[in-house]
Amino acid sequence: MSLRRGRGQGRAAAAIAARNAPQRRWPARLARAAAALAIVLASVWGGLFLAYLPHTGTLVRYASALLWLAMGGAALWGLRHPREYRVLPWIFAVACAGLVFGWSQLLPEQNRDWADDVAQPLQPQVDGHLVTLHNVRNFAWRSDSDYTPRWETRQYDLDRLVSADLALSYWMGPAIAHTLVSFGFDDGRRVVFSLEIRRERGESFSALAGFFRNFEQAMIAADERDILAVRSNVRGEDVYLYRLNIPRAQLRQLFMGYVARAQQLQxxxxxxxxxxxxxxxxxxxxxxxxxPQLPLDYRLLLSGYLPSYVYAQHGFVPGYALATLQARGRIGERARQAGTGADFSQRIREGIPGEEPSGVPR
Known part of the structure; x- marks a missing residue:
């Protein structure tokens, strides 16, 4: 009788253990799933980093990227077969540490063979309400490869700063645009600030490469007849201009923010x-x-949709629908008609809400 009871208790214990086994395996499964996800993400990031490794030959970059992806695949295989290949994920982890170290050793530089249009760094000098900008770009553009370089020194009186316009230049579909800010003074003079990549000679922009420390920053201050006209008249980009609704005190802060960034980059x-x-x-x-309450938003990344974000934050002149601001702010045809005449800035603003008649910029 006692023997039967013992066998029954053994079978009951085995049944309970069998029911609890899946519960005990869940933490291990979750850990393996997390490890697999980390390996996949590291494989993708590392592969792209190596594929866009700056100042490295194409064959070396692509071969390194393929080898890295193979190592990631081997690490996943080892994760799935831990008894035989347990060491593979650990080898990949060590390789990841080495790759991150290599990433940290990529440092931005000042001295390279820069493209002509970003060759001269903006050098501001501030003396009270007077700001002197050395290396203001004012190229005469005939085509993207045919131009006359001109770098100028200009002085601006912040007490005469009266306006700021947001410029968006669409060059890759409706979602992506280059963002510039043009500051206006009560004598009709204007200067545009634009944060750009500092391209090396022969180098071209790549959005993917821009994630992987391929480009230094360049702060450009330029004449509108250069930086807006080259985009609308030479490159055929679709350029829009919007008057910003900013009080004069904050206009000054915005202007000086660009100046401070240029000084930092110096x-x-x-x-x-x-x-x-x-x-x-x-x-x-x-x-x-x-x-400070300005919210983060996807339109800060998809900059082509930035106007709707600024409009929602009441950042444009009030009293107009966004569609009206966009229709009146499209300057391409007016820019092409204006050419590079002294009245370029006036003519491109004809009909733009918030624009008042002003003098002719120099």
């Missing part, structure tokens, strides 16, 4: 980043200094 070069440090995020950063 002292310490920085990398451009497609997502976190670009022509649009700098505007957001500078405006947020006097509008």
């Amino acid at each position: 002292r310490t070069p920085k990398f451009y980043n497609t997502a976190t440090s670009n022509c649009t995020t700098i505007v957001f950063e500078l405006v947020r200094k006097f509008e």
Whole structure:
């Protein structure tokens, strides 16, 4: 009788253990799933980093990227077959540490063979309400490869600063645009600030490469007949101009924010980043200094949709629908008709809400 009871208790214990086994395996399964996800993400990031490794030959970059992906695949295989290949994920983890170290050793530089249009760094000097900008770009563009370089020194009186216009230049579909800010003074003079990549000679922009420390930042201050006309008249980009609704005190802060960034880049070069440090995020950063409640939004990344974000934040002149601001702010045809005449800035603003008649810029 006792023997039967013992066998029954053994079978009951085995049944309970069998029911609890899946519960005990769940933590291990979750850990393996998390490890697999980490390996996949590291494989993708590392593969792209190696594929866009700066100052490295194409064959070396692509071969390195393929080898890295193979190592990631081997690590996943080892994760799935831990008894035989347990060491493979650990080898990949060590390789990841080495790759991150290599990433950290990529440093931005000041001295390279820069493309002509970003060759001269903006050098501001501030003396009270007077700001002198050395290396203001005022190229005469005939085509993207045919131009006359001109770098000028100009002085601006912040007490005469009266306006700021947001310019968006669409060059890659409706979602992506280059963002610029043009500041106007009561004598009709204007200067445009634009954070751009500092291209090396022969180098071209790649949005993907911009995630992987391929480009330094360049702060450009330029004449509108250069930086807006080259986009609308030479490159055929679709350019829009919107008057910003900013009080004069905050206009000064915004202007000086660009000046401060240019001074920082003089002292310490920085990398451009497609997502976190670009022509649009700098505007957001500078405006947020006097509008701290400004929310983050996907349109800061998809900069082509930035006008709807600014409109929702009441950042444009009031009293107009967004569609009206967009229709009147499209300057391409007016820019082509104006050419590079002395009245270029006046003519491109004809009909733009918030624009008042003013003098002719020099």
